[in-house]
Amino acid sequence: AGESVRAGGAREIAEELGVTFAPDALVPLGVRAIVDCSSGMVNREFQHVLLARDDRPLDAWTDLEWGELDGLVRLGLGAFSELVHGPAGGPWRAEAWNGTHVERAEIARGEVIPGSYLPVLTVMLERFARGERPLAI
Helix, strand or coil: CCCCHHHHHHHHHHHHHCCCCCHHHCEEEEEEEEEECCCCCCEEEEEEEEECCCCCCHHHCCCCCCCCCCCEEECCHHHHHHHHHCCCCCCEEEEEECCCCEEEEEECHHHCCCCCCHHHHHHHHHHHHCCCCCCCC
């Protein structure tokens, strides 16, 4: 309460990833309405999706909140788009960072948290990579 969506996003990024972004550096992509009944309780949320670009290598992410994350995985945009849009296949090559070293990894479609927004997200990421304004979710 009392902070803008971008300011809250910047705060969450700093808390979990240990990286500081100016709120204006975050690009709003839209809001997802979520209803999750998997835990035996009903969880309803509005999730604001924000985009930020950071080209640092994986092993430069040294201040992760390890109580919240197991690590980071970098998957190229083309591979991510293929994973989401393509026929069953894979695994796709990626890099994984566990806080001590970067290693090669393979990502299977079943390892990505499913979501109906993923196809739209790939289009927005591709537009952003080309320097165009992303579309909203």
